[in-house]
Amino acid sequence: MGLGSSLLQPQELVAFKKLPSSVPLDSIEIPEKSENRTRTNFGWLITLGIFVLVFIPFMGYTLYHSNIKRIMVGYDQCGNVCGMKNEKFDGISCSGKDMTNLPYLHYTNGHDIHSPRNCVAECPSGTKPVNGVCVSSTSNSDSSVTNGVSSSQIQPDLPVYLNSVVWQTIICALLSILVSMGMLFLFRHATACLVWSIIIICYSAFIIASVAFWVLSASAQNEQQQYNFRYAAIVFTVATIILGIVFIWFRKRIGLVILLLQEATKAVFDMPQLVLIPVFLFFTLALLTAIFVVVTLYVWSAGELVPLNNGQNYYYFRPSSIAIFTLTYNFVIYIWLTQFFIGIQYMTIAGGIAKWYFTREKSYVHSPIATSIYNSFKFHLGTVAMGAWIITMMNIIKTLILSLCKNAIVRAVVRSILEPLEDLIKYLSKNAYIMTALHGQPFVKSGKRAAKILIDNLGNVIAINYIGDFVLGMAKLLIVVITILISMAIFAIAPSAYPDQSNLFPYIFIGIVALISASITFAVFDTTIDSLFICYCEDRLINDGMEKPYYMSRNLMEFIEDSKKVYDKTNN
Numbered sequence: 342m343g344l345g346s347s348l349l350q351p352q353e354l355v356a357f358k359k360l361p362s363s364v365p366l367d368s369i370e371i372p373e374k375s376e377n378r379t380r381t382n383f384g385w386l387i388t389l390g391i392f393v394l395v396f397i398p399f400m401g402y403t404l405y406h407s408n409i410k411r412i413m414v415g416y417d418q419c420g421n422v423c424g425m426k427n428e429k430f431d432g433i434s435c436s437g438k439d440m441t442n443l444p445y446l447h448y449t450n451g452h453d454i455h456s457p458r459n460c461v462a463e464c465p466s467g468t469k470p471v472n473g474v475c476v477s478s479t480s481n482s483d484s485s486v487t488n489g490v491s492s493s494q495i496q497p498d499l500p501v502y503l504n505s506v507v508w509q510t511i512i513c514a515l516l517s518i519l520v521s522m523g524m525l526f527l528f529r530h531a532t533a534c535l536v537w538s539i540i541i542i543c544y545s546a547f548i549i550a551s552v553a554f555w556v557l558s559a560s561a562q563n564e565q566q567q568y569n570f571r572y573a574a575i576v577f578t579v580a581t582i583i584l585g586i587v588f589i590w591f592r593k594r595i596g597l598v599i600l601l602l603q604e605a606t607k608a609v610f611d612m613p614q615l616v617l618i619p620v621f622l623f624f625t626l627a628l629l630t631a632i633f634v635v636v637t638l639y640v641w642s643a644g645e646l647v648p649l650n651n652g653q654n655y656y657y658f659r660p661s662s663i664a665i666f667t668l669t670y671n672f673v674i675y676i677w678l679t680q681f682f683i684g685i686q687y688m689t690i691a692g693g694i695a696k697w698y699f700t701r702e703k704s705y706v707h708s709p710i711a712t713s714i715y716n717s718f719k720f721h722l723g724t725v726a727m728g729a730w731i732i733t734m735m736n737i738i739k740t741l742i743l744s745l746c747k748n749a750i751v752r753a754v755v756r757s758i759l760e761p762l763e764d765l766i767k768y769l770s771k772n773a774y775i776m777t778a779l780h781g782q783p784f785v786k787s788g789k790r791a792a793k794i795l796i797d798n799l800g801n802v803i804a805i806n807y808i809g810d811f812v813l814g815m816a817k818l819l820i821v822v823i824t825i826l827i828s829m830a831i832f833a834i835a836p837s838a839y840p841d842q843s844n845l846f847p848y849i850f851i852g853i854v855a856l857i858s859a860s861i862t863f864a865v866f867d868t869t870i871d872s873l874f875i876c877y878c879e880d881r882l883i884n885d886g887m888e889k890p891y892y893m894s895r896n897l898m899e900f901i902e903d904s905k906k907v908y909d910k911t912n913n
Contacts, residue, residue, distance in 0.1 A: 372695040373781040382723035407643035414473040423460035513828035517855035529606040594804035619864035680729035691778035694872040728770035817859040824855035
């Protein structure tokens with residue numbers, strides 16, 4: 342609980358903020374006012390800008406020599422793309438042909454580039470054009486006539502079926518938003534009941550699964566089935582035991598998780614604009630990912646036409662060294678910018694939460710989100726760029742090391758080491774952003790203070806991260822399950838025009854939409870809880886609840902008093 346010895350002393354906050362030692366703690370403002378902030382780690386923002394600008398000429402060069410149709414459609418044995426006039430390559434006489442009147446590519450042996458492949462005006466018998474390529478076709482009408490089935494009984498193609506259930510699918514997808522909002526209201530008004538229900542139900546499910554797999558293992562028909570069921574039973578049994586130990590060990594700290602969830606929902610309802618931040622992030626990352634994929638495809642299509650070593654006069658496009666460099670550069674920029682935008686979300690939410698937390702009359706908080714956005718963009722983008730680069734470098738190092746590991750066991754061991762390390766770096770960076778949002782200090786200083794606070798409260802940190810994440814993860818899963826169950830009822834009431842057609846695509850689509858809706862709704866919770874916890878720790882550090890009253894809610898105060906009583910009993 343951090344009630345005993347501490348790595349941090351209250352007076353250290355004065356030195357951390359570079360204030361005169363005579364400044365009393367109760368005069369320190371959290372979060373720092375905009376007029377008292379300065380730009381932090383600005384050089385890293387400039388570095389990010391230069392990094393992106395340097396990429397532009399490489400991208401332009403490769404895009405000039407690219408042709409996306411080489412990937413999307415393919416090319417003949419001389420590198421000519423069907424349906425267009427092609428570029429002539431020096432030393433290759435069969436290249437540069439005008440294939441405008443030959444729009445389809447025909448492979449004589451599947452999609453093997455070592456076999457003859459030619460552009461044709463029409464697809465040969467037994468094939469049909471699909472996206473410019475002749476693929477083998479089978480006639481459904483022949484088989485249906487042979488089996489005496491009328492055309493009205495033929496199962497429709499997927500697009501036809503999906504078109505027949507489009508309005509049901511849209512209604513079910515929109516219902517996922519209502520289910521997410523309903524879950525949010527439950528967290529607001531019945532937090533303790535919901536958290537304990539999720540924990541008990543999920544733990545019961547693990548127990549039932551363990552027993553079921555042991556029973557199935559005992560009644561298996563053959564050795565392979567027995568092995569599979571026994572393996573699953575062991576995995577679920579071990580997981581059940583570990584979860585039981587975790588829940589028992591942290592049973593008293595679950596109270597803090599519940600209180601922080603209550604405070605988080607209260608903050609979200611007081612500042613509903615918070616929910617819009619993950620929405621903007623989602624669309625920003627979707628656009629960034631789309632650009633990354635398109636650029637990657639275009640760059641990959643830019644290559645040198647070289648002969649195949651198959652004894653024939655066949656050619657293929659091999660990516661040039663510039664194209665490979667550009668692809669690598671593109672990947673690094675994508676990871677860096679992704680982490681950069683995620684970091685902006687963290688800092689923006691943290692600034693708004695800090696403003697809300699450290700205001701005694703929370704109903705009179707003035708523009709916390711707008712102020713936080715202003716501070717983040719004017720003063721602290723460099724800090725976010727620095728943290729994002731550290732995460733990017735860790736990602737690159739992990740990718741390089743894993744690519745060098747050829748043995749599957751070695752790869753698994755290395756992955757089990759590097760992935761937790763990467764998660765730790767992301768977590769520390771996130772808390773550095775939160776600390777910067779509170780105090781306006783650079784990345785390294787903020788990271789050090791955040792690390793000391795986290796170590797001081799290690800037990801609570803573990804409980805919040807593991808139990809809190811588990812509860813939120815199960816809540817998201819519950820939203821998906823409820824949405825799909827409602828969808829099944831709607832499809833039963835309003836069936837498709839083809840009731841005999843059993844298709845999972847609508848349910849998959851609805852499930853994905855429900856997961857996205859749940860993730861966006863609860864994305865703000867994760868950062869809100871972490872921000873509240875840092876605010877809670879700073880509040881406890883600089884205030885005593887008597888002469889200097891806490892900013893925290895009465896429930897949190899009572900939790901601290903109860904924790905102090907338990908701590909005093911165990912030490913007397």
